[in-house]
Amino acid sequence: GARVTRLNVNGEIHEVDLDIRTTLLDALREHIGLTGSKKGCDHGQCGACTILVNGRRINSCLSLAVMHEDDEILTIEGLGKPGKLHPMQQAFLEHDGYQCGYCTPGQIVSAVGMLGEVADGWASHASADINAAPTLSEAEVSERMSGNLCRCSAYPNIVDAIREAAP
Ligand code: FES
16 A cells, blocks of 8 residues: 655655555655665665665665654765765765766765764764774775675775775
């Protein structure tokens, strides 16, 4: 059955009429029009659909939209804007942290959430203090980002970008 579902995405409330089986990823892309979050596998294996829910990263393809009515949802569109990029977006740009770009929104959102996990409180909001994040080794970054696959294998540049954005 369908149901009006109220979602708080990037600080804006959206009321959408959804089949209750609609995933959060499909709700974002097809009902709200935010197509930055990508559908790679639709099975929780690639990370292209990563978003933050209350500051924590999830694979939005694995979660039902109706479960998130009281949550704060942040997508790549909510991180930065052209001309005023989030520091993580800027770092990916400077380090060529992508090739085809399909996994990039998920990589960036995941990296922001990951730094929030290691420096609790940092990075779940675009204005958070980047200097509060600790230094991570290349191996630590790779391990913590292992849920985000890149078929072009741009991993070295992705890791460099994340390490630069996390002083
Ligand atoms: Fe969600 Fe691949 S599309 S993990």
